Amino acid sequence: MKLKLFDIFQQYKKHKILASNFVYLSVLQGLNLILPLITLPYLIRVLGVEYFGLLSFSFAFITYFQIITDYGFNATGTRDVSMVIDNVQKQNEIFNQIMSAKLLLVVLSFILMTGIVFAFEIFRTYWMVYLFSFGSILGQAIFPVWYFQGIQKMKYITYLNLVTKIIFTIALFIFIKQKSDYYLVPVFNALGFISAGIFSLFYLRKDFNIRFQVQSFKKIKEQLNKGKYVFLSELKISLFTNTNTLILGIIAGNHAVGFFSAAEKLARAIGNLQTPISNTLFPYLSKEMSLDKYSTIQKIKKITMYGAFIFSVIIVICFCFAEQIIKIIYGAEMVSAVILFKILILIPLLSFLDSMYGKQILLNLGKDNLYFRVILYATILNLGINLLLTYYYKELGTAITLIITQVLIALGMWYFAKREIDMIAQKGGKNEFN
Template sequence: MSKLSKKFSGEEKTVAKNYGALVVLQGLNYLLPFLTIPFLERTLGLEKFGLIMFAQALMIFCLVATDFGFNYTATREVADLRVQKKDFSDLYFRVFWAKMILTIITFLILLLLVFSVDRFKEDWEVYILSFGVVIGQSFFPLWFFQGIEKMKLVTITNVIAKSIFVLLIFLFIRSPDDFLKVPIFNSVGFIIAGVISLILSLKYVSWKKPTFSSGRDFYKQSFQAFIANGATTLYTSANVFILGVFGGDILVGVFVSYEKIILACKNVFTPIYQALLPYLSRLKPEKRDFIIKNLIFIVAGIGLMITISLNVFGDQILGFLYNDPLIIEYSYLFKLMSWVALFSGLGMLYMVLYAPVLKKFKTIMKVTIIVGFISLLSCLYFIPDYKINASAIIMFSTELLLCIIAVFLLFRTLTKTKTKENES
């Protein structure tokens, strides 16, 4: 990466370096499951493995609640302050203390859910221990390091912490009876990464008493992003959650075995979008739109290659990674779900990169609410009867719908921008 960055200069070099760091960070997030997920499926068995994955799906809702959209809004605000060479401290502590308060509230809601619903009460330890992931992510100021475009230290921290988690998994998970150790080790890894990253971030700020009232517009935008993230979670995690309620832990295990591979593939694009977000926020419209137009073809090409590869080699991939005949039996669903890599890559180009750059948080919110609501209703209507088949078809259909809407909005916005340029 250092040799590659020499070909660039100035801001482009910064983007290249941060992209490299984000590739490592996201690669770690989605490569490690390729090591741990097959091992856990083989060691714990599909039922206990499915229970762990069901708990993780519940934690995603908790993560959305504690993030409150700050990964979009705060990242952009920090990038703006950096350009203006202003102090980050007020914004930093405004976000930090808001996340701490939200974490406490979310944990109390989780306790209420776990101890009042029989489906959760039976395995309450799994859900409580899994919440350590939420605590770790609340400490982890990824939004801040993205905004100041210094991802190298964060990446190193994550590599160390998550490598410890993988090592603990392989050393101490030996049978289905060890299933409670998985959320413990996972939580420990996230908390270590969060605390270290938090300490590293404090050198860029000085203590300030948070003034929540002065940031009303910021919180309003964050709330819009939060609603959008919540709606996104409805069509990404509610699927697994509802399947677990009506289909049981075994079918969750099968579905998540496919989903983890698909998520790893579709998030190939995430480092690109995360690295470009603060950079594009500073560019003039004509240069910004030029980059976006070129990304359309790049993302479509990569997404199509991934999808074709998963369809052609799907059976071999599943046979290599997993050791359960039920997973192989449903491989046709895996091939259907593989199209998500293409749909999601194109959809995220607008929803995760272009729209946030333009501060179109209300548009993001509206789109994701509509798509999320349709997905949720579909899950509630079809999954009780059709179980895992419905889950896979709904995942495919939802991502396709979101892609169509996002691509339409992307081209409409680009056309409007070009028209304004010609008129001026």
């Protein structure tokens, strides 16, 4: 009887933590959805499509260095910490190794970025924008989101992001009044990320007794080797998301980038509704998968079915009212983005399926190499299609290319996930699967 009551208590405690984390991340994602809907229309109206396109172009460029400094640690770090959630000493080791690796990557990335910016005229003309934008890379590098996700303490992520994002969003409205103020956008973004990062390190030291110490190159190398497949996969994803924008900017200019980015950012904002689900489930399912693969996969399949239905309904609604949505949010002058939005609105569903089959199943099964293979093949195909379609159809071609690639990735993740699930089912589905 006592044992049964203990099991019930443990189940209650586990699901309470999961629900709490979901609520916190939902609040954060709601903020990430609402703030762009407030700031993007304002920036487009004040700065114009041309400067908005410039900022989007610079963001696409700088994102490469964010991928380098993240190095897939948001997945591998979360997974590793969640496996030693009751061992503070092990957590300290993982934290120090990953943070040391990230800081090394920040330094190397800054050197590389500076060299590229001053070597090519397309970047050199607005060099300040790129240098200011790099501040956000530093801020994100020192903010250990992966650690908080691993220990399932999402409230810290939410509180820090909530305060800093609101403050610096208000600053955008106060200080950006004319087109010449465009450079202030990356300045405020950088200040927001750096502030959140500094405060997060303070909380880690105060509440969790996590203290940073620079690690040896040998330890750093071990972490880099461990995360290489996820990093390369993330880099390949960046190649078809951000390279598409860069190619469009080079071929068609900032004006075309402005229309494309307005539609894409709106579609991705809607797609990011699944992020709280994904980020909350990942550490939880990682631990559950190590205990019972079969039952964990059954849970994932149910979540996938319900999520796919919800996103399908959202897509139909957004497609039918695309023109009204664009005009209300961006204004009548952005009507050229309507057709792009109708195409790109498929992103939420495809991203959700990609996350469930790829991140939640393949990565939690330790099949990082399969995850990488899907992204690699899709990226190679994307680059070829993108150059052709963007050259002839400008931003419309870029939008079509992006959706084709997302479809291929979702199908690839589904294929390999299904193969792994079938293998698990054949073996019996319990703890014997290693």
